[in-house]
Amino acid sequence: MTADAPITQDVLTLPRKLPEGGKINLVGQTREQLRETLIKLGTKEKQAKMRVGQIWQWIYQWGKRDFADMTNLSKALRADLAEHCVIEIPEVITKQVSEDGTRKYLVRIAGGHEVEVVYIPETDRGTLCISSQVGCTLTCSFCHTGTQKLVRNLTSAEIIGQVMMARDDLDEWPVPGTRSDDRTRRLSNIVLMGMGEPLYNFENVRDAMKIAMDPEGIQLSRRRITLSTSGVVPEIARTADEIGCMLAISFHATTDEVRDKLVPINKRWNLEKLLQALRDYPRVANSERITFEYVMLDRVNDSKEDAHRLVELIKGIPAKINLIPFNEWPGAPYKRSSGNRIHAFADIIHDAGYASPIRKPRGEDIMAACGQLKSATERARKSRKQIEAEAGLNS
Ligand code: SAH
Ligand code: SF4
Numbered sequence: 001m002t003a004d005a006p007i008t009q010d011v012l013t014l015p016r017k018l019p020e021g022g023k024i025n026l027v028g029q030t031r032e033q034l035r036e037t038l039i040k041l042g043t044k045e046k047q048a049k050m051r052v053g054q055i056w057q058w059i060y061q062w063g064k065r066d067f068a069d070m071t072n073l074s075k076a077l078r079a080d081l082a083e084h085c086v087i088e089i090p091e092v093i094t095k096q097v098s099e100d101g102t103r104k105y106l107v108r109i110a111g112g113h114e115v116e117v118v119y120i121p122e123t124d125r126g127t128l129c130i131s132s133q134v135g136c137t138l139t140c141s142f143c144h145t146g147t148q149k150l151v152r153n154l155t156s157a158e159i160i161g162q163v164m165m166a167r168d169d170l171d172e173w174p175v176p177g178t179r180s181d182d183r184t185r186r187l188s189n190i191v192l193m194g195m196g197e198p199l200y201n202f203e204n205v206r207d208a209m210k211i212a213m214d215p216e217g218i219q220l221s222r223r224r225i226t227l228s229t230s231g232v233v234p235e236i237a238r239t240a241d242e243i244g245c246m247l248a249i250s251f252h253a254t255t256d257e258v259r260d261k262l263v264p265i266n267k268r269w270n271l272e273k274l275l276q277a278l279r280d281y282p283r284v285a286n287s288e289r290i291t292f293e294y295v296m297l298d299r300v301n302d303s304k305e306d307a308h309r310l311v312e313l314i315k316g317i318p319a320k321i322n323l324i325p326f327n328e329w330p331g332a333p334y335k336r337s338s339g340n341r342i343h344a345f346a347d348i349i350h351d352a353g354y355a356s357p358i359r360k361p362r363g364e365d366i367m368a369a370c371g372q373l374k375s376a377t378e379r380a381r382k383s384r385k386q387i388e389a390e391a392g393l394n395s
Pocket of ligand 1: 136140142143144192193194195196197198228229230249250251293294295324325326327328329
């Protein structure tokens with residue numbers, strides 16, 4: 001998919017390093033892949049399914065990383081697994097905690113690359129914002145991640161590994177033999193809203209989210225997982241069919257002219273094509289709401305006319321509109337809309353019958369808010385002039 005991706009910057013694609021000593025990492029394997037691995041290691045076909053279930057539970061339900069702990073496996077199998085396999089997740093390099101309790105982790109993945117993961121505690125839930133790529137090939141002009149040159153897709157292990165890492169930090173693996181209690185979960189929701197465009201890494205994101213939803217493992221309901229896309233139209237229907245999670249669209253503008261500048265993928269799939277894909281979205285037929293994300297940029301996309309146009313455009317689509325006050329980053333070419341403009345915009349949408357919550361920026365003091373993420377190793381950012389030129393601000 002990446003090969004014919006539109007509007008890409010110079011992408012430096014880096015090879016992945018195999019786990020130490022060429023051992024197989026079991027993390028991120030689908031049940032079928034795990035089954036094949038076990039058969040290769042000598043497990044009899046007849047037994048393989050049961051063994052998969054047992055190992056799966058140790059890894060994903062109880063958070064074990066050491067084969068020696070897997071007491072319902074034979075000693076011989078435990079030894080074999082230890083010799084040939086590992087249970088490896090990304091390593092936490094730094095952890096910062098914001099005044100508001102938001103936690104930001106910098107984690108290192110194979111090859112020495114780094115991604116950021118953010119945990120946002122709220123009274124009734126705890127949301128983990130995970131990354132799907134190092135950087136992003138798209139170059140949305142208001143997004144810090146889009147200025148990062150280095151890009152590579154994360155593996156399914158690195159994606160589900162972020163969730164496992166956070167469960168370690170939150171100390172919430174149930175005691176072996178017990179299950180997670182949905183009412184007390186600290187990590188209750190996942191949003192694919194960190195670094196990267198998840199639909200440009202479809203298979204790995206899908207496999208990782210299937211693991212997160214598996215009833216014998218982390219057991220999150222599909223309704224508690226939200227995938228956010230900038231609008232990779234051909235992959236949108238697949239999200240419903242193959243993952244089944246909730247969908248969010250980075251909409252951000254109500255005319256092609258403005259959206260071309262803010263979300264350049266719009267030049268490839270414009271508003272009309274995007275809206276058609278959303279109208280055809282399999283779950284829309286069952287009135288399942290799609291979230292429209294709309295970043296509030298002062299005098300760029302925040303007028304009352306914009307609000308009225310937005311309501312017209314999404315007519316017929318069950319929707320909720322999340323208004324995100326722009327989060328600034330060093331060199332950003334935009335300003336956040338004033339509170340008055342945001343409220344006036346929200347009221348128009350609300351009066352048309354849509355929920356229009358204004359998202360409270362979280363973790364701003366540690367640069368953990370939406371769109372502020374960028375690997376620490378990749379600070380060589382573009383100049384303000386370059387960013388403005390790409391945003392079309394000085395043309
Ligand atoms: N690549 C995906 C998911 C990651 S971004 C996507 O674009 O949808 C998650 C959300 O944060 C998107 O809606 C994105 O447009 C928004 N965002 C990016 N930069 C932002 C910023 N500086 N302030 C506020 N929201 C931002
Ligand atoms: Fe990539 Fe999303 Fe940022 Fe656009 S907003 S550059 S798609 S991460």
